[in-house]
Amino acid sequence: xxxxxxxxxxxLNGVSEHLMLMKGKMLRPTLLLLSSEVxxxxxxxxxxxxxxxxxxxxxxxxxxxxxxxxxxRRGMPTINALxxxxxxxxxxDFLYSRAVQELVRLGDLEALRVFAKASxxxxxxxxxxxxxxxxxxxxxxxxxFLIRAKTAALFSGACEVGALCxxxxxxxxxxxxxxxxxxxFQVVDDLLDYTGASETVGKPTGLDLKEHKVTLPLIAALRxxxxxxxxxxxxxxxxxxxxxxxISRVIGIVLEEGGLDYARERGEEYASRADxxxxxxxxxxxxxxxxxxxxxxxxxxx
Amino acid sequence: xxxxxxxxxxxLNGVSEHLMLMKGKMLRPTLLLLSSEVxxxxxxxxxxxxxxxxxxxxxxxxxxxxxxxxxxRRGMPTINALxxxxxxxxxxDFLYSRAVQELVRLGDLEALRVFAKASxxxxxxxxxxxxxxxxxxxxxxxxxFLIRAKTAALFSGACEVGALCxxxxxxxxxxxxxxxxxxxFQVVDDLLDYTGASETVGKPTGLDLKEHKVTLPLIAALRxxxxxxxxxxxxxxxxxxxxxxxISRVIGIVLEEGGLDYARERGEEYASRADxxxxxxxxxxxxxxxxxxxxxxxxxxx
Numbered sequence: 001x002x003x004x005x006x007x008x009x010x011x012l013n014g015v016s017e018h019l020m021l022m023k024g025k026m027l028r029p030t031l032l033l034l035s036s037e038v039x040x041x042x043x044x045x046x047x048x049x050x051x052x053x054x055x056x057x058x059x060x061x062x063x064x065x066x067x068x069x070x071x072x073r074r075g076m077p078t079i080n081a082l083x084x085x086x087x088x089x090x091x092x093d094f095l096y097s098r099a100v101q102e103l104v105r106l107g108d109l110e111a112l113r114v115f116a117k118a119s120x121x122x123x124x125x126x127x128x129x130x131x132x133x134x135x136x137x138x139x140x141x142x143x144x145f146l147i148r149a150k151t152a153a154l155f156s157g158a159c160e161v162g163a164l165c166x167x168x169x170x171x172x173x174x175x176x177x178x179x180x181x182x183x184x185f186q187v188v189d190d191l192l193d194y195t196g197a198s199e200t201v202g203k204p205t206g207l208d209l210k211e212h213k214v215t216l217p218l219i220a221a222l223r224x225x226x227x228x229x230x231x232x233x234x235x236x237x238x239x240x241x242x243x244x245x246x247i248s249r250v251i252g253i254v255l256e257e258g259g260l261d262y263a264r265e266r267g268e269e270y271a272s273r274a275d276x277x278x279x280x281x282x283x284x285x286x287x288x289x290x291x292x293x294x295x296x297x298x299x300x301x302x
Numbered sequence: 303x304x305x306x307x308x309x310x311x312x313x314l315n316g317v318s319e320h321l322m323l324m325k326g327k328m329l330r331p332t333l334l335l336l337s338s339e340v341x342x343x344x345x346x347x348x349x350x351x352x353x354x355x356x357x358x359x360x361x362x363x364x365x366x367x368x369x370x371x372x373x374x375r376r377g378m379p380t381i382n383a384l385x386x387x388x389x390x391x392x393x394x395d396f397l398y399s400r401a402v403q404e405l406v407r408l409g410d411l412e413a414l415r416v417f418a419k420a421s422x423x424x425x426x427x428x429x430x431x432x433x434x435x436x437x438x439x440x441x442x443x444x445x446x447f448l449i450r451a452k453t454a455a456l457f458s459g460a461c462e463v464g465a466l467c468x469x470x471x472x473x474x475x476x477x478x479x480x481x482x483x484x485x486x487f488q489v490v491d492d493l494l495d496y497t498g499a500s501e502t503v504g505k506p507t508g509l510d511l512k513e514h515k516v517t518l519p520l521i522a523a524l525r526x527x528x529x530x531x532x533x534x535x536x537x538x539x540x541x542x543x544x545x546x547x548x549i550s551r552v553i554g555i556v557l558e559e560g561g562l563d564y565a566r567e568r569g570e571e572y573a574s575r576a577d578x579x580x581x582x583x584x585x586x587x588x589x590x591x592x593x594x595x596x597x598x599x600x601x602x603x604x
């Protein structure tokens with residue numbers, strides 16, 4: 001990653017340094033590398049692709065945080081908070097165009113096609129989120145479209161490009177695994193916003209509600225909640241900066257209405273689809289690690 | 303261009319429609335098409351590349367305007383003004399990733415390499431501009447680096463990719479022509495900010511000074527101006543929103559110190575270098591049109 005972003009600009013090097021410190025689970029590069037090994041014949045270029053997928057991911061995080069005016073990410077200041085909003089916009093463009101340059105250098109048009117498509121889908125997901133006029137009208141179909149575009153597309157791309165580096169005949173299968181895993185990952189991520197503790201998630205619980213983001217637990221709960229609960233939800237969404245009492249109240253309502261259970265079940269469904277895809281692969285250490293990844297994604301508390 | 307950006311999103315279609323209305327001189331696609339014809343054997347794919355280069359240009363304009371909080375461009379509202387800042391950031395990402403997808407579809411890695419490099423240079427230029435701490439310390443070398451990255455890189459890329467579509471043996475030559483032309487274009491553009499009338503340029507005269515942007519005429523004038531003039535310049539740069547009187551005063555100083563003449567001469571130098579490059583090409587209608595383009599760039603008043 002450092003090799004790809006190396007540049008003669010103190011400001012951009014500062015941005016890159018901060019991003020490297022901020023680095024998270026490295027899930028996308030891990031998936032790419034594991035996917036390249038399912039036939040136990042991974043090519044060395046997989047490492048460069050793994051760096052690229054993380055850089056693409058970082059570029060989107062930097063723009064997401066700028067667009068949302070977020071100040072914290074993984075418990076650390078965001079680029080827009082630490083530098084400026086302007087720097088965040090241009091730094092995201094820089095990271096993305098460097099990633100494209102590296103893809104060109106690697107010379108595989110198929111890998112470029114996969115990542116270009118995933119990157120474009122990410123923007124469609126973001127745009128869908130921005131154009132939601134009435135958040136509480138957001139349907140489960142809308143939610144599915146959104147998380148497919150925002151999360152599953154790049155997970156899928158990581159696994160597909162991994163397969164291209166040593167297990168090309170499993171390309172479609174790995175793409176499907178990555179997509180199901182990505183859906184499960186995002187559902188669990190959205191659940192953690194309702195259940196996780198601030199220390200472990202690295203962001204305050206209830207942040208989505210605070211920012212008026214409607215995710216699956218609330219979508220499910222809205223279907224059955226009585227009028228008095230609905231009024232509490234409406235009140236929260238009508239308040240520009242809802243306080244902790246309002247947020248706790250709505251989290252309680254969502255729990256009561258079975259919204260968390262419903263989301264958990266949908267997450268499990270995606271995870272078992274991913275597991276079924278893996279069942280069609282030959283046994284290997286990589287396949288077992290990909291199964292463990294599913295368990296990790298479903299059981300993580302942070 | 304419409305084919306490449308077609309998408310199922312009312313918001314993105316709204317953005318694209320506005321950008322198409324806003325469209326300017328289409329200089330980059332014109333250069334690409336003319337460059338493809340210098341051996342009178344242009345390939346049909348040149349048209350798709352011409353669309354791509356304009357989309358890349360539009361993507362950068364959208365992000366530039368968002369970063370600068372500009373409200374007008376070519377006399378029309380910017381995307382951030384007409385929609386929101388958020389929409390502008392994501393729409394820029396959308397346009398750029400669509401352009402990359404089209405480049406992948408066209409399947410020529412060399413063209414991709416050229417445009418990926420130019421796009422990355424654009425971000426380096428923008429970043430350099432953002433990291434200038436003391437605007438008045440901006441040297442002629444800094445200015446040259448900036449306009450090379452911000453303007454000449456994509457002009458050069460347009461001409462180089464044009465050459466790849468039918469005149470490949472002139473690839474380097476066309477890249478050099480585009481680079482010199484781009485430098486001349488930007489110097490003249492910066493001059494017009496000092497000399498042009500609001501009606502013809504589509505933006506108010508003196509806007510760069512208003513935004514504390516230091517361009518070549520001022521850089522040159524700063525070298526010789528007496529202390530009283532320098533104090534007027536310092537005062538303008540110390541005022542967060544300088545008024546028209548301050549701006550007129552500084553424009554007068556720059557004129558007096560020969561800053562406009564100096565910049566004009568530098569522009570002419572770049573233009574003659576571009577002309578020398580053309581002299582090495584076989585005679586053709588395209589070559590004559592590229593010579594006319596030089597004249598147009600140097601003589602334009604808008």
